[in-house]
Amino acid sequence: MENSLITGVRISSRMKEVKTSKIYELISKVIDLNARGIVVHALTAGEPDFDTPEHIIAAAKEAMRAGVTHYTPVRGSLEVREAVLNKFSRENGLNFEDCNIMVATGSKQIIANAFAVTLEPGQEVLLPTPYWAAYTGMIYAAGGVPAYAITSRKNGYKLTPELLRNSITPKTRWLVLNTPSNPCGIIYSTQELVQLGKVLEEFPNVYILSDEIYEKINYSDDHHASIAKTCPALTNRIIIANGVSKAYAMTGWRLGYGAGPSDIINAMADYQSQTTLGPSSISQAAAAAALNGPTDSLERMVDSYRSRRDLVAEIISTTNKIHMHSPQGAFYALLDVSDSLNNSMIFRNSQRKDEDFAAWLLDTHRVAVVPGSPFGAPGTVRVSFATDRETIEKGLCKLIKAVEQI
Numbered sequence: 079m080e081n082s083l084i085t086g087v088r089i090s091s092r093m094k095e096v097k098t099s100k101i102y103e104l105i106s107k108v109i110d111l112n113a114r115g116i117v118v119h120a121l122t123a124g125e126p127d128f129d130t131p132e133h134i135i136a137a138a139k140e141a142m143r144a145g146v147t148h149y150t151p152v153r154g155s156l157e158v159r160e161a162v163l164n165k166f167s168r169e170n171g172l173n174f175e176d177c178n179i180m181v182a183t184g185s186k187q188i189i190a191n192a193f194a195v196t197l198e199p200g201q202e203v204l205l206p207t208p209y210w211a212a213y214t215g216m217i218y219a220a221g222g223v224p225a226y227a228i229t230s231r232k233n234g235y236k237l238t239p240e241l242l243r244n245s246i247t248p249k250t251r252w253l254v255l256n257t258p259s260n261p262c263g264i265i266y267s268t269q270e271l272v273q274l275g276k277v278l279e280e281f282p283n284v285y286i287l288s289d290e291i292y293e294k295i296n297y298s299d300d301h302h303a304s305i306a307k308t309c310p311a312l313t314n315r316i317i318i319a320n321g322v323s324k325a326y327a328m329t330g331w332r333l334g335y336g337a338g339p340s341d342i343i344n345a346m347a348d349y350q351s352q353t354t355l356g357p358s359s360i361s362q363a364a365a366a367a368a369l370n371g372p373t374d375s376l377e378r379m380v381d382s383y384r385s386r387r388d389l390v391a392e393i394i395s396t397t398n399k400i401h402m403h404s405p406q407g408a409f410y411a412l413l414d415v416s417d418s419l420n421n422s423m424i425f426r427n428s429q430r431k432d433e434d435f436a437a438w439l440l441d442t443h444r445v446a447v448v449p450g451s452p453f454g455a456p457g458t459v460r461v462s463f464a465t466d467r468e469t470i471e472k473g474l475c476k477l478i479k480a481v482e483q484i
């Protein structure tokens with residue numbers, strides 16, 4: 079029966095490395111377990127656990143009633159483009175023109191568009207580790223190759239000017255900077271970006287993809303710094319990817335936006351016009367309301383994430399088996415369990431210890447965490463604190479017991 083659905087068609091070679099992430103396999107397993115009535119403490123969510131604020135839903139409803147249900151310009155409706163331009167000017171001090179911006183189906187599509195229109199086969203995209211796992215698939219799909227600048231927990235998982243200089247090769251086309259970052263919540267300060275920018279000035283062929291999707295989820299005392307603002311000498315080779323998913327609890331609306339040099343944005347829009355066209359007209363109306371509207375619900379959500387981040391830190395501080403670099407932004411903590419995994423009898427023969435550990439933790443302790451290997455951080459697991467306090471407490475306590483037991 080199964081075989082009757084297999085065609086034997088040859089999938090293109092550039093898709094060899096493009097696979098549905100192991101993370102989604104894990105999340106699907108959690109959903110199946112829940113459906114069978116089995117309680118799992120899931121610390122896997124890559125999205126806010128809040129609902130989209132009411133005024134944004136109202137704007138979407140209003141748009142639908144007003145007939146905003148048709149195709150829009152590829153780069154977005156005038157309303158959302160103006161909202162994006164105003165956002166950049168008001169919040170980031172960046173004065174783009176209309177030709178410098180576009181919207182897409184999530185910031186993910188902005189990033190994929192950028193790689194698709196600029197990478198020649200074999201060109202490299204430099205990813206400081208740990209990085210968002212999805213970048214590698216997008217790079218391969220565009221014909222490029224990921225390259226890695228390996229950071230360490232001891233150095234706060236940060237790319238330093240020296241590491242950057244040593245990691246750039248003649249093949250490097252892009253550097254990806256993600257601040258605040260998934261999976262470890264680091265934030266680059268203005269000063270750090272200025273230092274990195276000085277190195278980048280020496281390499282005029284390297285473009286910078288600045289992924290700022292977690293901009294608003296910032297627990298530090300400093301305002302979000304964008305390299306486009308801190309390093310004006312680089313603005314003609316920076317693409318900013320941002321969106322409404324994380325800030326406004328709008329992951330399902332699929333609306334992201336990008337800004338950068340008009341020739342790259344034009345090529346990205348050409349590409350998008352032949353693949354998906356503009357994103358949902360209704361989501362664009364909702365995004366305009368989000369970007370133009372009040373920020374009180376956003377502030378409440380960030381306060382809540384901050385107190386949960388503190389809860390995670392407090393619980394992890396009760397064991398010396400797990401090390402954590404305290405996240406300054408986003409809603410993830412990367413837990414280093416490498417010592418325990420390396421000394422473990424259960425995982426002594428395992429090649430991918432963190433992946434096997436995460437599978438074992440789910441099967442035997444009913445706690446779901448995301449293994450660090452797909453993020454370029456073997457020996458770690460990522461926990462999300464975009465969930466309720468009880469799940470965090472129970473999940474982490476079980477996790478600690480499990481790590482102490484292996």
Ligand SMILES: Cc1ncc(COP(=O)(O)O)c(C=O)c1O
Binds near residue numbers: 322329
């Ligand atoms: C670092 C990072 N960038 C981009 C995205 C994509 O977000 P969206 O496509 O919903 O805007 C995510 C989603 O998890 C992410 O973690």
